[in-house]
Amino acid sequence: MLLFVEQLLNGLQLGIMLFLMSAGLTLVFGIMQVINLAHGSFYMIGAYVGATVTAQTGSFVLGCLAALPAAAVAGMAVEILVLRRLYKKDHLDQVLATFGLIMFFNELTRIVWGRQPLFMDVPAWLAGSIELIPGVPYPSYRIAVIAVGILVCVLLYLLFTRTRIGMQIRAGASNREMAGALGVNIRLLYTLVFGLGTLLAGLAGVMAGPILAVESGMGESILILTFVVIVIGGIGSIRGALVGALLVGLVDTLGRAFLPLLLRMFFSPAYADGVAASLASMSVYLLMAAVLVCRPRGLLPAHG
Amino acid sequence: MQTIDPLVGGGKRSVSRRTLAIAGGALLLLALPMLTAMLDEPYLVTLFSRILIYALAAVSLDLMLGFGGMVSLGHAAFFGVGAYVVCILSAHGFEGTPVLTRPFTVGGHESALVLWPLAVLLAAMAAAVIGALSLRTSGMHFIMITLAFAQMIYYFFVSLEAYGGDDGMSLFTRNTMPGIDLADDRQFYYLCLAALAAFLFFAHRLVNSRFGMVIRGCKENERRMKSLGFPTFRYRLVCFVIAGAGAGLAGALITNQTEYVSPGLMHWTRSGEILVMVLLGGMGTLFGPVLGAAALLLMEELLSIYTEHWMVYLGPFLILVVLFAKRGIYGWIAGGNGNHG
Numbered sequence: 211m212l213l214f215v216e217q218l219l220n221g222l223q224l225g226i227m228l229f230l231m232s233a234g235l236t237l238v239f240g241i242m243q244v245i246n247l248a249h250g251s252f253y254m255i256g257a258y259v260g261a262t263v264t265a266q267t268g269s270f271v272l273g274c275l276a277a278l279p280a281a282a283v284a285g286m287a288v289e290i291l292v293l294r295r296l297y298k299k300d301h302l303d304q305v306l307a308t309f310g311l312i313m314f315f316n317e318l319t320r321i322v323w324g325r326q327p328l329f330m331d332v333p334a335w336l337a338g339s340i341e342l343i344p345g346v347p348y349p350s351y352r353i354a355v356i357a358v359g360i361l362v363c364v365l366l367y368l369l370f371t372r373t374r375i376g377m378q379i380r381a382g383a384s385n386r387e388m389a390g391a392l393g394v395n396i397r398l399l400y401t402l403v404f405g406l407g408t409l410l411a412g413l414a415g416v417m418a419g420p421i422l423a424v425e426s427g428m429g430e431s432i433l434i435l436t437f438v439v440i441v442i443g444g445i446g447s448i449r450g451a452l453v454g455a456l457l458v459g460l461v462d463t464l465g466r467a468f469l470p471l472l473l474r475m476f477f478s479p480a481y482a483d484g485v486a487a488s489l490a491s492m493s494v495y496l497l498m499a500a501v502l503v504c505r506p507r508g509l510l511p512a513h514g
Numbered sequence: 515m516q517t518i519d520p521l522v523g524g525g526k527r528s529v530s531r532r533t534l535a536i537a538g539g540a541l542l543l544l545a546l547p548m549l550t551a552m553l554d555e556p557y558l559v560t561l562f563s564r565i566l567i568y569a570l571a572a573v574s575l576d577l578m579l580g581f582g583g584m585v586s587l588g589h590a591a592f593f594g595v596g597a598y599v600v601c602i603l604s605a606h607g608f609e610g611t612p613v614l615t616r617p618f619t620v621g622g623h624e625s626a627l628v629l630w631p632l633a634v635l636l637a638a639m640a641a642a643v644i645g646a647l648s649l650r651t652s653g654m655h656f657i658m659i660t661l662a663f664a665q666m667i668y669y670f671f672v673s674l675e676a677y678g679g680d681d682g683m684s685l686f687t688r689n690t691m692p693g694i695d696l697a698d699d700r701q702f703y704y705l706c707l708a709a710l711a712a713f714l715f716f717a718h719r720l721v722n723s724r725f726g727m728v729i730r731g732c733k734e735n736e737r738r739m740k741s742l743g744f745p746t747f748r749y750r751l752v753c754f755v756i757a758g759a760g761a762g763l764a765g766a767l768i769t770n771q772t773e774y775v776s777p778g779l780m781h782w783t784r785s786g787e788i789l790v791m792v793l794l795g796g797m798g799t800l801f802g803p804v805l806g807a808a809a810l811l812l813m814e815e816l817l818s819i820y821t822e823h824w825m826v827y828l829g830p831f832l833i834l835v836v837l838f839a840k841r842g843i844y845g846w847i848a849g850g851n852g853n854h855g
Contacts (some may be wrong), residue, residue, distance in 0.1 A: 231656045245654050247786075294835055301654060302585045306793055307836040314829030321823050435784065439657040445654060488674040495666035499647055502659065505646045506650050 215346050217467040218460070223352045225459025226359030230414035231432055232451040233366060234443040240446015240512050241383040242400055245304045248288065248311035249411055249436065250429020257424045258319055261328045264419075270333035274416050281412020282405045289404040293476040294397070309392025312430070320428045327425035351359055357418050362410065366448065379403055383446065383512070405448020410447055435462075438494050442501045444508025458494050465493040532848040536801055543707055547700045552852025559699050560771070561815065566706040567767045570713055572791040572803035574760025575629055579789070580798030582753045583733030587657050587785050588644070588664025594757040594780025595667065596765025597642050599723050601685050602622050602677055603629055608686045626689035626696065630766040633698040637762020638665070638755050639675040645754035649747060652736075685769055686758040696770055706767055710804070715761055717800055720756070729753050790832060796842025807844045 235249045259280040264273030288311065296304045332351045339347040370376035381389040382399050390396045414432075422428065439458050470489045473482035473489025501509060543562075550558040571593050575853070606613045606622025614620040623629055648659045672680050672684045689694040696702050720726050728749050731739045739746050769775050787810065795806025817824030839846075 212811030232523060239654060243654075245657055292833055299836075301657060302579070302789075302793070302797075303836045305585065305587060305657060306790060307833045309790070310829040310836070312829070313825040313832070314782075317823050317825035317829070321826065337695075341638075430782070434662060438662050441655060441658050441662065484673075484675060487675070488670055491669035491673045492666050495662055498659070498662055502647055506655075 212346055212361075213467070215343060215462055216348060219342075219348055219352065219356070220467075221460035221463035222456070223355050223359075223459070223510035224463055225456040226356050227414050227418060227432070228435055228439050228459055229359060229452055230362060230417075231436040232443070233362075234410040235450055236437055236440045236443065236446055236448060237379075237383075237403055238407050238449045239440065241379065241403060242293075244293060245295070245301050245308070245502075247305060247308040247433065248315065249407070250433035251312055251315035252281045252285050252408035252411040252429075253415035253418070253432060254315065254424075254426070254429040255284050256258065256415030257419045257428065258323055258328070258415075260416030261330045261419050262323075263329075263426045270330075270336075270420075273419075274328075276414075277412050277416035278409050281415065282409040285408025285411075286401050286405040286493055289401050293404065294400070297400075305432060307493070316426045316464060323426075323428070327423035328419075329423060330419035332420045349469075351420060355421075356419065358413075362413070363392045363452065369449070375399075375402070427445055435494065438498050440508075441498055444510035445511050446509035450508050450510035456498065462494050462496050467488040468491060469493075531849075535844075535847045536742070539801070539804075547703055556699065560702050561811070563699070563703045563706050563771050564768075565811050566703070566710050568766050568769060568788070568791060568811060569804040569807035570706075570710045570763050570767070571764035571788050572795070572807045573710070573713060573800060574757045574764065574796060575788050576792045576800070576803045577717055577720070577760065578750075578753050578757040579792055580802075581726065581733065582729045584649075584750065584754065585657050586660040586754075586757075587649075587782065587789065588660035588662075589757070589761055589788050590780045590782070590784035591644070591664035591667040592637040592641055592761035593765040593768070593784070593788075594671065594777070596637045596762030596776075597769040597775045597779050598671060598677070598765075599633040599636050599762075600629045600689065600766045600769045601683055603632070604685055604687075604689060604769075604848050605677075605683065624687075624690055626691040626766075626770075629689055630763065632764045633766035634759045637765065638759040640657060641755045641758020642751070645758070649750050649754065661785070664780060664785055665782055668777050668780050668782070671780070678776070680777065682774060682828060685773040685775070688770045688773065702771065706771075709763065709767060713763070714800055714804075717760075721800070725749070725752070794835060794842055794843030799842075799844045799848075801848075802842050802844030805847070809843055 231249065232248070233254060235246065238244060238246050256277040260273040260277035262273075263276040264270050289389040292307060292311065294302075294489070296307055332349075335400055336354055338349040339349045340353055341347050342353065366486075368376075370380065378389065378394045378399055381392070382394060382403075384394060415429075418428075418432075435458060439451060441454075442454070442457060443454030470483050470486035473486045476482070477485070505511075538745065543566075546562055547559055550556060571589065575586065575589045578586060599682045603613060604624055607624040608622070612619050612621050644663045648656055649662065651659060671677075677683050688702070690696070691705075694701050694705060696705065710766065721730070728739065728744050728746075731742075731744070732746050732750060736746050737779070765779070768779070791806035791810050792803045794805065794809055795808065796802025814826070817827060821827075
């Protein structure tokens with residue numbers, strides 16, 4: 211039971227990370243109709259800038275505050291320099307150009323920061339653990355990550371439903387030409403949406419810093435999971451991204467933790483561990499396949 | 515030069531730029547081992563074997579991408595499946611242990627004549643399953659789903675501890691084939707060339723057949739093909755499976771070439787590289803991907819002589835190619851719109 215609650219929270223925390231990544235990316239896919247493989251690069255930029263500033267100043271908060279604008283500015287620059295030219299092209303061109311961006315950013319971080327991974331320490335004031343439920347101590351840092359994720363969720367909801375810019379984004383998503391004709395500056399709007407997406411990716415990156423190693427290419431493993439989340443949730447749907455992210459986070463974490471125990475009831479331990487390891491690493495993709503068979507457009511499709 | 519007998523095609527005009535380019539390329543590839551022996555650079559034979567193998571994978575991808583309009587970002591999965599099938603069965607054949615004991619006993623093998631068709635078959639079966647699921651969708655979904663399934667296979671092999679897991683496994687010796695010594699680099703090179711030529715011939719026949727016309731029609735306008743009464747899903751699936759089988763054959767060859775396999779073979783960046791080869795050479799042409807594979811791998815070789823960080827140049831170069839040079843190298847050499855099989 212104790213283990214179960216702990217793993218449940220771990221799954222929730224992974225889900226929150228995935229939500230931060232996929233919320234921005236699903237908007238880029240849904241609104242701009244552009245497939246962006248380089249989203250993981252902004253996650254990486256956030257992590258690297260955060261780690262560097264934290265190491266220099268000794269303050270994790272300053273690291274976070276530096277990582278967010280760095281990721282957002284890098285994102286907007288990429289949108290203006292490269293992606294803007296790709297909106298009218300087909301998906302294949304977008305895939306290749308953003309693939310080129312990944313190569314560039316991965317190698318650039320190797321040049322600037324070297325091949326050795328950086329390690330970030332959990333800030334001292336979050337280093338302990340809290341007993342949320344009596345008898346189940348859980349690291350406060352991970353609880354903070356979950357709290358930040360929930361906060362971002364609420365802020366995004368308010369942004370989209372209560373503000374003028376949110377209304378314009380929704381208008382641009384459902385009919386680009388009409389929104390443009392009514393006086394919305396679509397080009398600027400796209401740049402802002404892209405910047406918002408990369409800002410969230412940078413936030414996920416800097417928060418992942420103390421949990422994972424900060425290294426070149428770290429964005430790719432989470433990028434693929436983000437794609438799975440978006441496919442499960444439905445392209446362009448933020449609610450779908452939330453549901454998909456939590457599902458993927460929980461299935462992945464719980465699968466890794468409990469499949470070996472489950473299979474040991476039926477097979478010899480060595481065999482069970484081998485099969486469970488394979489099954490657990492494939493579980494989220496099997497989940498995606500199942501969703502595809504039942505609902506090819508995702509669980510909560512954006513339009514209709 | 516006008517009097518050279520056209521080796522390929524024999525179209526209406528006697529010698530076109532395209533025929534010359536193809537004949538020249540074929541001659542160069544045939545004479546390459548002699549040339550490298552004269553230059554005393556035996557390493558080049560190995561490099562060009564690699565190029566031919568990747569060319570085979572790229573041509574197979576172009577069948578579905580350039581002709582069928584299916585943008586798959588998971589093609590390396592089938593490449594890797596072919597490679598692993600050969601390596602795992604060879605290892606068991608070498609040790610004399612069975613691969614499977616339940617439900618029935620399957621032994622290992624070391625003969626290429628058994629292993630390579632098996633690699634092709636299993637890659638085709640993987641492609642049939644993945645294709646049947648992914649082709650339910652199209653466009654952006656299709657790209658992401660093929661990518662995700664390829665990563666699933668990648669993680670499957672990463673967690674396969676019995677066969678090396680993350681570190682991969684070595685092939686003890688190259689496979690055996692009657693009459694050919696695969697361990698000899700020059701003979702192996704010619705075998706790769708023959709495999710590529712055979713696949714190109716097959717692909718040429720395929721894209722110009724009725725099947726090929728339907729596939730190309732689906733690319734242009736699937737809804738129209740459907741209303742003409744073609745079961746487009748089945749046609750596309752067969753195309754997907756053929757492409758997967760081609761990649762499986764390339765995988766079987768690469769295992770023998772490097773004598774080593776690892777999950778890295780099917781990492782999604784590998785799929786991206788194969789895609790880049792197709793686009794660089796010229797999408798929707800058969801010889802374009804061959805040129806693209808040669809260009810990309812040679813560029814990697816050359817740039818890595820000068821700098822360890824060659825990717826920082828290759829990335830922006832790729833973006834420029836996408837933005838400004840859509841026709842690819844083949845379109846540039848062969849002239850015209852480069853858009854013929």
